Amino acid sequence: MEREKLIVVGGGLVGAAIAYGAARANVPILLLDQGDVAFRASRGNFGLVWLHSKGGNQIRYATWSREAVQRWPELSNELLGLTGIDVGLRQPGGFWLGFSEKDVIARQKLLARIDQEAGGIPFRMMQPDELRQHLSGLGADVVGGSFCPLDGHANPLKLLHALHAGIAKHGGRIVSSVDVVDAQFNDDDRADFTVTARDGRSWSGERLVLAAGLGNASLAPRIGLHAPVFPEKGQVLVTERLKPFLRYPTNKLRQTDEGSIQIGSTSEDTGLDDRSTPVGIEWLARRAVQTFPFLSDATLVRAWGALRVMTNDGFPIYEASTACPGAYVVTSHSGVTLASVHSLIIGPWVSGLAAVPQGFEVFRGGRFTAEAVGKTYAH
DSSP, X not given: OOEEEEEEEOOSHHHHXXXXXXXXXXXXXXXXXXXXXXXXXXXXXXXXXXXXXXXXXXXXXXHHHHHHHHHHHHXXXXXXXXXXXXXXXXXXXXXXXXXXXXXXXXXXXXXXXXHHHHOOOOOEEEOHHHHHHHSTTOXXXXXXXXXXXXXXXXXXXXXXXXXXXXXXXXXXXXXOSOOEEEEEEEOSSSOEEEEEETTSOEEEEEEEEEOOGGGHHHHGGGGTOOOOOEEEEEEEEEEEEOOSOOOSOBSSEEEOTTSEEEEEOOOBOOTTOOOOOHHHHHHHHHHHHHHSGGGGGSOEEEEEEEEEEEOTTSOOEEXXXXXXXXXXXXXXXXXXXXXXXXXXXXXXXXXXXXXXXXXXXXXXXXXXXXXXXXXXXXX
């Protein structure tokens, strides 16, 4: 059993970004990845690098998201230079589109409050005529919208591939098909951690990060932490490749770098059932045609579902264990938007190379009492 400097449990977008951030800081890392059998949120991620409207009830999350979108080009360029993988980052700005005056008015109030409290989170409200200057073919059901010049999108699968490749380039190790079922703190002279898989394999390390998605719910208490997470299903559709017509991502659909239209997404409470459904497919297709009527002629080529990793308030958990020094838990449903700061800031923090980011006390898992927690699921 080899002893590692840092073990990261979870090879999805959150865990891979953190592991990459540690590896690029010359920390020897081991990433344990459950593999394709995992409820991989990146498979169903809509791919938005999104700021405006984030953090309406938690301003620290708004400023954290702003830092993330601002630092995304740094991560994207670095990964391209290191691995040769273009993760498809485009940041021309992004549109939220509303179908009712009530929603548009509520949106304006929300964005104004966030910008006032956080500062430096720009937005602009637009009427349909102005929206159509930027979004050709917009449907008559769209009654208004908002625009943020900092928003954009990327390819989640290419991002995950690039992070894994970058870890390897920096000398990190990745072990796949690992279903971690236990994590223990060895309170002795070595003061390290032992991680055990379902098949009996185990690894030892000086530091430990749990980024295991839904698995954090059962693993975190073993190292003195609290991560009450639960699944939320999101269904997504993809069309055939079309001529470029949509330069900007929107909250309802976006045109990918390959030309297909990705349509998303639903928010459903179905437990661990990540299957696509006729009801979900129909709802997404109807909404897409309401947004751009000419899409009624486009051919759908794929539909699928995936599970987001959610907390009751929708915000991340970032916490260091006081009972087991050197252990951390990280969970977030925003694995694409926050990938840059997970790499460039969280990676060095969990490696012991940087202080905890300012204001992170609001993200501790202890903010959830036992009574406030809904469902928790082991992976």
